[in-house]
Amino acid sequence: MALPLQNLLHLSVCLVILTSVANAQNCSNCFVHSRASYYPNSHEKGTDHGACGFGTFGATVNGGDVSATSGLYRNGIGCGACYQVRCTNSKYCSNNGVTIVITDQGSGDKTDFILSEHAFSKMAQTADAAATLKSLGVVDIEYRRVSCSYPGKNIKFKIDESSNYPSYLAFAIYYQQGQKDITAVQLCETQSFTCKLLQRSHGAVWTKTSPPSGPLSIRMLFSNGDEAEDTWVVPVNAIPQDWKPGSIYDSGVQVN
Structure with a gap:
């Protein structure tokens, strides 16, 4: 027996929603929405006392574009992983954001990332925009896992x-x-x-x-x-x- 048009439309909408949810769950390249803050220090880069055990390497790897993280730390498995992180305010934030390396564990105000000041500033379009972002302290972001690349470097x-x-x-x-x-x-x-x-x-x-x-x-x-x-x-x-x-x-x- 044929379904009424109204029921067919309802079924179609449900299928579209379920398909979208399934695709989001299975999409390894999709962005995830969250928040990020930063931790200031004298060199604007990372820390040499991070939970990953990298020592001074953790302060300077990837040009100092590093981050502490909470859930993504994963009992240490997340150490050394790279993420593209970009803030979502189009008035101040660039499209590319910054690629960071996880070197530490830490949590802030509902944040997934506590970036180095250096990395936090690189999410902005300009130096003035970076100053505005830092004055906010915590910003909305989106992030995704990306490949780590160190040209000319072996493990x-x-x-x-x-x-x-x-x-x-x-x-x-x-x-x-x-x-x-x-x-x-x-x-x-x-x-x-x-x-x-x-x-x-x-x-x-x-x-x-x-x-x-x-x-x-x-x-x-x-x-x-x-x-x-x-x-x-x-x-x-x-x-x-x-x-x-x-x-x-x-x-x-x-x-x-």
Whole structure:
């Protein structure tokens, strides 16, 4: 039996709404609406005491366009992820906004991001507009996940100063690239090819008590939540046998 025209129209509207909601939920490239504030400091850039464990690297990576975040921190998995963030007031804000790197954890007044002052200002069209945005303190924004890109840079491993050769190894991963998260890390002996999963200590810092002797290979699992697309990245270069706290070692690899 044919439905009345009024019922058909109602059904069509419902289908359009449901389709739109489904598309929004499945759209990895869509913008999400939120709010952002900033934390001022003497250099207008990041902090060298962030929860991600990046140290001084976290203050200057990406030219200082960095941010603390609340929910996107995800117990440290979000450390090193990149987002395009743009404020939504067309009178002051640019269309492109700013691309930031997550280096810290923090929350403000219903905000997802606490940007460095440097990054907060870059959302504006002009220097005068930037001053206006900073006077507001908190602004409406929209954001989306984007690929991290560091031209000419390989992924690097910074041996944390808390490490104690040869009994305890801790390191942070610098220059995380692409649009996937590093969700697991293996430490492998280069002679026997025996690998063990490491524990995430905090943020982007991974640790191992009684690490193997000899040169070590650190392998990273890049994931976007779809197991079929998970990828283990195997560095070209090994960490030398006599690794030292505070040293930075080049993996020899880049990730698109």
